[in-house]
Amino acid sequence: MRPYLCILGARFRVQLQYRAAALAGTLTQLFWGLIRVMIFDGFYRSSTAVHPISLAQVVSYVWLSQAAFGMLPDRVEPELRDMIRTGNVTSELLRPIDLYWSWFCRCLAMTLIPTLMRSGPLLAVAFAFLELQTPPGAASVLAAAAAFAGGMLVSSAITALLSIGLFWTVSGDGLTRLSVAAAYLFSGMVLPIPLLPEALQKAAALLPYRYVLDVPMRLYLGHIPASEAPMHLAAQLAWLLVLVAAGRSVLSRGLGRLVVQGG
Amino acid sequence: MRDALTLYLRYAAISIRSQLEYRASCAMFAAASFVISAIDFCALWALFRRFGSLQGWKLQEVALLYGMVNVSFALAEGFARGFDSFETMVRNGGFDRLLVRPRSTALQVAGQELQLMRVGRLAQGALVLFWAAGELDVHWSVARLALAAAAVVSGACLFAGLFVLQATLAFWTTSTLEIVNTVTYGGVETAQYPLDVYRPWFRAFFTFVVPLACVNYMPAHALLGRGGVFGAPAWLNWVAPAMGPAFLAAALGVWQMGVRRYCSTGS
Amino acid sequence: MAAIVRVENLLKTFRIAERRPGLWGAVAGLVHRRHREVRAVDGISFELGPGELVGYIGPNGAGKSTTVKILSGILVPDSGLCEVLGRVPWKQRVETVARIGVVFGQRTQLWWDLPVRESFELLRDIYRIEPGAYRAKSDELIAMLGLERLLDVPVRQLSLGQRMRCDLAAALLHSPELLFLDEPTIGLDAVSKLAVRDFIRRLNRERGASVILTTHDLDDIEALCTRVLVIADGRILCDGPLSDLRARAGSRRSLTVDLVDPAASVDCPEAEIVSRDGQRVQLSFDPTRVKTADLIGRFVARHPVRDLFVENPPIEELVAELYQDARRDPPDLP
Numbered sequence: 001m002r003p004y005l006c007i008l009g010a011r012f013r014v015q016l017q018y019r020a021a022a023l024a025g026t027l028t029q030l031f032w033g034l035i036r037v038m039i040f041d042g043f044y045r046s047s048t049a050v051h052p053i054s055l056a057q058v059v060s061y062v063w064l065s066q067a068a069f070g071m072l073p074d075r076v077e078p079e080l081r082d083m084i085r086t087g088n089v090t091s092e093l094l095r096p097i098d099l100y101w102s103w104f105c106r107c108l109a110m111t112l113i114p115t116l117m118r119s120g121p122l123l124a125v126a127f128a129f130l131e132l133q134t135p136p137g138a139a140s141v142l143a144a145a146a147a148f149a150g151g152m153l154v155s156s157a158i159t160a161l162l163s164i165g166l167f168w169t170v171s172g173d174g175l176t177r178l179s180v181a182a183a184y185l186f187s188g189m190v191l192p193i194p195l196l197p198e199a200l201q202k203a204a205a206l207l208p209y210r211y212v213l214d215v216p217m218r219l220y221l222g223h224i225p226a227s228e229a230p231m232h233l234a235a236q237l238a239w240l241l242v243l244v245a246a247g248r249s250v251l252s253r254g255l256g257r258l259v260v261q262g263g
Numbered sequence: 264m265r266d267a268l269t270l271y272l273r274y275a276a277i278s279i280r281s282q283l284e285y286r287a288s289c290a291m292f293a294a295a296s297f298v299i300s301a302i303d304f305c306a307l308w309a310l311f312r313r314f315g316s317l318q319g320w321k322l323q324e325v326a327l328l329y330g331m332v333n334v335s336f337a338l339a340e341g342f343a344r345g346f347d348s349f350e351t352m353v354r355n356g357g358f359d360r361l362l363v364r365p366r367s368t369a370l371q372v373a374g375q376e377l378q379l380m381r382v383g384r385l386a387q388g389a390l391v392l393f394w395a396a397g398e399l400d401v402h403w404s405v406a407r408l409a410l411a412a413a414a415v416v417s418g419a420c421l422f423a424g425l426f427v428l429q430a431t432l433a434f435w436t437t438s439t440l441e442i443v444n445t446v447t448y449g450g451v452e453t454a455q456y457p458l459d460v461y462r463p464w465f466r467a468f469f470t471f472v473v474p475l476a477c478v479n480y481m482p483a484h485a486l487l488g489r490g491g492v493f494g495a496p497a498w499l500n501w502v503a504p505a506m507g508p509a510f511l512a513a514a515l516g517v518w519q520m521g522v523r524r525y526c527s528t529g530s
Numbered sequence: 531m532a533a534i535v536r537v538e539n540l541l542k543t544f545r546i547a548e549r550r551p552g553l554w555g556a557v558a559g560l561v562h563r564r565h566r567e568v569r570a571v572d573g574i575s576f577e578l579g580p581g582e583l584v585g586y587i588g589p590n591g592a593g594k595s596t597t598v599k600i601l602s603g604i605l606v607p608d609s610g611l612c613e614v615l616g617r618v619p620w621k622q623r624v625e626t627v628a629r630i631g632v633v634f635g636q637r638t639q640l641w642w643d644l645p646v647r648e649s650f651e652l653l654r655d656i657y658r659i660e661p662g663a664y665r666a667k668s669d670e671l672i673a674m675l676g677l678e679r680l681l682d683v684p685v686r687q688l689s690l691g692q693r694m695r696c697d698l699a700a701a702l703l704h705s706p707e708l709l710f711l712d713e714p715t716i717g718l719d720a721v722s723k724l725a726v727r728d729f730i731r732r733l734n735r736e737r738g739a740s741v742i743l744t745t746h747d748l749d750d751i752e753a754l755c756t757r758v759l760v761i762a763d764g765r766i767l768c769d770g771p772l773s774d775l776r777a778r779a780g781s782r783r784s785l786t787v788d789l790v791d792p793a794a795s796v797d798c799p800e801a802e803i804v805s806r807d808g809q810r811v812q813l814s815f816d817p818t819r820v821k822t823a824d825l826i827g828r829f830v831a832r833h834p835v836r837d838l839f840v841e842n843p844p845i846e847e848l849v850a851e852l853y854q855d856a857r858r859d860p861p862d863l864p
Contacts, residue, residue, distance in 0.1 A: 042460035177295030365628035
């Protein structure tokens with residue numbers, strides 16, 4: 001375990017240098033959140049029907065998703081990409097640690113650290129001025145905490161899988177882009193999942209992306225009651241295992257390719 | 264002027280040929296750009312499906328706004344992308360190279376890169392725009408068509424102006440320029456929906472500071488026969504697109520200041 | 531004929547923002563920055579005549595590139611006079627740069643993914659070169675630099691040496707009267723270096739182009755330049771022929787001797803023993819005090835010698851010595 005914690009620690013210190021970027025990121029998220037809240041507000045005011053999620057919940061959903069924006073698996077790990085592109089992977093192979101988990105840690109650091117740095121101030125502002133709700137009870141707090149942690153891991157596993165996919169240059173690139181598009185739509189970043197049309201909701205249920213943001217956020221809001229949390233957390237864990245297994249298998253194939261191609 | 268245009272076209276041709284060296288990934292990027300921007304429209308469509316209308320606006324009307332702003336933005340991204348990567352150019356000294364050539368710096372920077380992959384968003388925006396234009400009960404007279412074209416081009420000028428301003432900031436600070444990016448991309452998101460939806464201070468920002476309303480919302484009002492906006496006379500909707508080129512001109516003025524500063528500080 | 535470049539008392543100060551440590555420092559830095567002033571160019575004067583090829587040397591940060599940037603219109607100096615081809619470069623940037631050529635050794639000006647030929651054609655349009663003149667000039671340069679087979683190769687596939695040859699041609703397409711070469715041989719292999727040097731020499735001797743060459747490679751200077759400008763801490767320490775530099779920097783020479791007996795003790799009052807490694811002895815002497823032939827004669831009379839040779843010190847050492855002297859007693863400010 002030690003070496004992996006070291007990787008995390010080192011990445012953390014690197015990321016801490018980008019405080020100015022973190023501040024700018026927070027402002028960006030705030031601005032976007034405002035736009036989105038105003039648009040949802042406009043739609044809710046235009047209709048008197050009862051909707052599957054209330055405006056107050058949507059507003060909180062928006063602020064949570066803006067705060068957790070960094071968790072979205074929306075890019076590959078840049079250093080891994082360069083390493084794979086330049087063929088420097090071989091030097092990584094010389095280290096006496098498991099390659100998959102060391103890469104997983106890099107991906108985790110890339111998503112975890114900026115999220116931690118950016119979400120705090122945004123959540124504070126949203127609580128104080130922008131009508132971000134608190135969870136309905138202690139059970140929801142616990143469930144959401146567990147689900148956010150799990151979401152972080154699922155997101156990292158997706159990022160790791162995509163990064164590893166870059167062993168196949170063009171198709172890897174395409175897969176990444178497709179996954180990013182899907183991540184936006186099916187994680188709840190663009191629209192809360194309950195507001196999607198039926199067909200898209202069904203699609204969302206079949207994909208891992210909603211376990212990154214949507215499920216943790218709805219557990220927080222109590223929109224998914226805490227009593228249902230075990231089921232969702234189990235599904236999240238299952239996805240994590242599937243993604244890790246996929247990542248490991250793709251990695252070994254990728255390395256096989258490398259050996260065949262390389263001199 | 265014609266001379267400058269010829270040179271820009273040369274740059275464009277060269278840039279396109281460079282990108283065709285990587286045909287496969289270029290096509291992939293374009294497709295991805297199409298899908299990503301289509302997701303935005305997908306969300307818009309889903310919201311209308313559920314809520315029916317937005318403050319008295321129909322889906323087709325909002326689609327007109329959406330199509331116009333996305334086509335504008337895609338054009339600006341395609342043609343003025345050189346400014347987007349300008350920060351790197353200042354940091355690695357590439358800008359010095361442009362300064363020792365006997366041409367305007369803005370022209371050379373703009374010509375650095377013409378991004379083919381932007382056709383993805385362009386196609387998606389145009390598709391929505393044409394769909395909306397067909398669905399809407401609007402008589403497309405020559406005047407209306409001209410206004411729509413002017414609004415789209417003017418919008419492209421406005422976004423190009425924002426790219427120029429963002430690049431100009433690189434003369435003053437090397438730290439992140441995400442803030443301007445926020446206004447640019449946030450502006451696209453904002454303009455996809457009617458301005459009525461937003462709070463007054465927000466509307467004012469995108470009308471008077473960054474005159475996005477003038478190139479999108481106001482001409483759309485004129486096209487839809489909706490009359491003046493926020494108490495302004497209706498004829499203003501027809502002349503508002505002039506603000507796009509004006510904004511670009513102002514941005515280029517600030518750019519010149521930035522270049523002068525660069526030349527006196529060397530950083 | 532009038533000077534190609536005239537520089538008088540050029541001054542350029544940079545303000546460098548000081549970063550304060552810690553998070554608070556970063557925040558405070560946003561509001562108020564503390565600055566340190568650095569004189570990059572501190573009263574430089576020189577002239578360059580038509581057809582001159584001058585080497586401009588100095589350590590990193592001495593002010594070389596600042597000078598070149600001022601001369602090529604990239605930077606505006608704080609004060610002082612500067613004329614390039616009769617114009618003030620930063621006031622008439624476009625007119626000036628149309629008549630100069632610049633090669634940055636570490637950065638190519640060619641388009642990475644395109645064949646060399648297309649880069650040339652784009653430069654033709656940028657510099658508004660007449661088609662006829664372009665054809666004649668490019669043919670000439672292609673022949674001189676041997677680029678025939680490189681023209682259709684994308685730049686990214688060229689070796690560094692090939693790329694530099696193409697870059698030289700690119701900088702000369704518009705027939706500039708003045709050429710700035712910034713480290714044109716950096717990173718090149720020995721053969722390419724010789725080819726580049728040979729081209730620069732021909733350009734200067736046969737076509738009469740004026741050249742300012744900044745370099746760290748003193749072999750370049752030795753091979754090409756009749757005149758050298760040495761700059762350190764923003765001031766010119768030495769301006770003159772290479773032989774002047776040698777004279778200025780102290781006139782010691784070194785004598786290397788291989789003794790027959792590696793254990794013999796060495797006794798030589800006329801020279802200073804610099805090092806001793808078995809049979810090899812390094813001596814340093816002042817030729818104004820003892821003639822080289824005398825020294826050798828006396829040494830050989832005292833010690834059985836297998837081999838010996840006399841050397842001028844390499845320019846590196848001369849320049850290093852000049853810098854040290856300048857640091858020790860800085861020249862008075864005017």
